Amino acid sequence: MNKLNTLWPRLASLLILAGLLLATPALGALAQGTNYELTQGWYEGRQTFYYDFGANTPATADGTQATTAPIYVLITGLDSAGNPQMVEGQHNIVGVVPGEAGYSDLWEVVLVTVPADYQADTLKSVDDVMSSGYEMAMPGLLVNCPIVPAGSTLAEGGAPLVQGWHDGEAIYYFDFGPNPRETAPISAFITGLDDQGHPLFVEGKGTAVGRRHGDPGYSDCWYVNLVTVPAGYQA
Template identity: 45%
Template sequence: FWRVHKVTVPDDYVANTARSLDDITTAGYTITPTSILVNCPVVRTEDAPEMFDLTSGWYQHGNVEYYSFSNPIPTTEGGPTVVPAPIYVLFYGDGTAVPGQHNIIDVVPGDPGYSDLWQVHKVTVPDDYMADTVRSYAQIVDAGYPIDVLDVFVNCPVVPEGSSLSDPSDAPYVQGWYQGQTVFYFDFGMNPTTTAPIYVLFYGDGTPVPGQDNIVDTVPGQPDYSAFWQVHQVTVPDDYVANSATSLSDLQAASYPITPTSILVNCPIVMQPTAVDLVELTAGQASGVSAAVAAGVAGILLLLLAGVALGLRRSSL
């Protein structure tokens, strides 16, 4: 975990002029520690493959497991809502998805506007179009193909090529296209733009409670579930013992102060709690999916479920 330090620079500062703490201190820039903590695992190089391990958490006294991705999550100003990026899915005029075509994105981690959450943009191509002829958004625009923005969102974090999950069956590892280059991502399926709260415990001095698993109050299948979580900082007394609290009700009963933060994290839960019954889709969710299919989104959903969706990383040319 990293504590964010705010560095104030002059108005004529040029981005990336300072590249080290020595550069900052030599320039005499003002450094102000904040109360914001972020979980940013470090890898040796930008392109190093990553093994994503499962992290344990608590849901209503039962154990859950989730993956944690470190890509920055854009949010709307003043609210815990994720801003999606566009992903382009190609279809023929009859609504049939182009077989063998990999989806196209125009941003990757580090680019302005990148998001792990993608909004599906339906691209209609002529009947004689051959799969993967188009490999970039620029080519779509140059060809003049019609683009329809759909109300379909998918959680597909871009990852380095060769990355893997501790259980590969948890999400497909998929290739896509980014400006003519191959990119790779994990496809965790549909997800709303809204977030859910995740409760992270800290002592009064701002240090995380060692050994304490984070706490959530919703799981997949429930109407308010989202893999994108807004961090809520919970302040506990100095004599608190890790994992004494294993549910939101425990936190509330103890009257621990809970402070919402502006930090959003992408942590899809992949294992249901062992101490709680599995939750089925509600009638409202089922009707929502049916309505989407009736509106012509069925082909897109099939593509996503087949793993031709999103989660990318720039590979070497």
């Protein structure tokens, strides 16, 4: 079941992280499902683990916030408590996928109110949504949902693989639930840069984070700080 349907309006306490370290190829280059393994890092001298989905999410100029892309969620209205009534069987709709300008793993929910007799998955693209004339509202909910190839899995679980729509084609994403716009710092250790300006990471040295789930200021969106250490540094 889609967490967008079940976690409204409270914030989820996530069990795993979504790092922003290594570039990920465009979705079209990932024709087959990927099994995402945990990446080991450090938190206050202890090992911690997270999933790394790559640097798909641009940050603001000062690095303090992640940029977002809209995800369209169809509802028939609100209940007496103000909770959206999702259209059963409807898959959420996005306008960008990895590799396209404007893509982000962090999505801002746009609620689209459709008639009570609306048939699920009649709308399958942003163009469909925009031409429908249906009322839209942005409730201020951001969700961490990295798009991945169909059939992808998480080595240790932690989030469901959910189908969505992009330009009438099925896409898939892991739904990690709500996440703030603010980023959290993560440190990666390097000995310098190569001739092309690429960081030379310290082999065997995990990244270091200062926050984990439940800590004030925690976020699944990490802003990378490169820490240069001497060439003889021992991991």
